[in-house]
Amino acid sequence: MRIDPIILGHNQFIGVDHLSQDRARNHTERFSDTQRILDVVKIFYDLGGTGMMLSTHPKAMTIMEAIGSEPELSKKLNLYPLIPYAQGYVRRANEKGVIGMVTDTLGSASTSRKFKILLKGGVGMLRKDFLNILSTLIDVEMLPFKESNVKAVFLHNVLTDLALSLKAQGIFEFYIDYIKDNYGVAPAFGTMNFARLVESFDEWGLKKPLIMASFNRAGFQMNPSREECERCLGEYDVDVLAMSTLAAGYLKPKEAYEYLFSLPNIKSVVVGISTREHAEETFGIIREH
Template identity: 75%
Template sequence: MNIDPIILGHNQFIGVDHFSQDRARDRVQLFSDTEKILNVVRDFYNFGGTGMMLSTHPKTKAIMDAIGSDPVLSKNMNMYPLIPYAQGYVRKANEMGMVGMLKDVLEPASTSTKFKILLKGGMNVLNQDFFNTISTFIDVEMLPFTGFNVKAIFLHNVLTDLALSMDSQKVFEFFVDYIKDNYNAVPAFGTMNFARLVKSFDEWGIEKPLVMSSFNKAGFQMNPSRVECERCLSEYDVNVLAMSTLASGYLKPKEAYEYLFSLPNIKSVVVGVSSKGHAEETFGIIKKYFGERAV
């Protein structure tokens, strides 16, 4: 499995901060101009980063259009979509109704693509075909990434953990097969319940999954505990993209990455970068502790 060892995260661009609402508001203001986001992506790329994660947030289309306007970035950046942006569907359905929501979501698509998706979605509703309905939403979510290098597609932790709570093996198997068959990308999963997820995958025979989950020295968002997550990381055959590595700013980079890369099966790390200096510092520290895996 060949994914980027360092992936640029998106939280700072869309105003997400798990520790401070004030800091989140500051970031919304800072990155209200898409050109400022593009400059951070360029700095990240110039320091050696070629992977970027984006949820299908309302700002995603503008960000992808900006990246697409840069011939170097559009050719060389690998994208890691995080789908779906569930909050967005709820908000749009409340504001516009279901028809208005679909029209808005499908706006970037060509006429032929819109017709194909709408026809498929309509038939799925008529047939009450649950899994084909899921495939329709996947296709809609992936529209902003058309034409870009997509390496892995992550099912958002909200849906992953919902399906996990219901022991829905078929949902996971369907997602794996659909992504492999239709997008030539690695099917992957975000989760806030790492230990339970990898145990379930082992029982179901889902081999060597790519999982994005929190790993940090503070145990922040590591459920049910840091000890249990570390045990499962060692005992199960899994590839991990580590997130929340600084515990939302609680940890300093040196101690955070010294801990992180002492663990087995950490294949990649997703990081939030908000400036050129931040990008340079982050790359320097991660490469030092990641060793040969990050170069």
């Protein structure tokens, strides 16, 4: 599966920072204006970037609408949905109740589409059919991306790692087939347990996966260890989208990317940029490799 070599991450736009709460608050304040998000996306695109990862955070629809207002961007920008945004379901259920949550979530769907999704989900609940419920969740999460250039759909690491801990081979097989058959794009997985995931895929006989996982010189979020992740990266047939490459800002770009591109099977990297200067530095260093 060929994906964009540099993919714009979205954490800075939604106020997520794994190292500094102060920095997270600053990002939240700065990017409360959607135009500022769009400006960063344009900078990324002007420098040659054509891929963006986006979860179904409440800001996602606004960001999608802003991108849609730019004809060239909406035509040429490839999107990589990260689903589901579990925290959002919990928050909306607490604020508006389950009915309000469902109504908000299905807001962008046509009446017939809403009926189909609700019927399938209801049947799944009555039968206690988890895979039916999972397919409904996927369909709901993919609604904002129905008119977009989607290249791959990443299952969030929370669900990936939960299924992995349960050794639920059937869930992985179902997800792979459902994304391929219903959306015609590559199924992919986020994980905080790269080594265990690729070993399990090999044991189950599943074909070469596309995995988003942390790779950085500091070993940040590389479980069970940097050494074990590096070993599996070299031994198994896998395509990797590297995240947390700067270890949440602990590493400088030059040392981070020198390490990253010394590794095999790294096909792409997620970058979090917030200024033109940062973007130009990041693109310049990556292109050297």
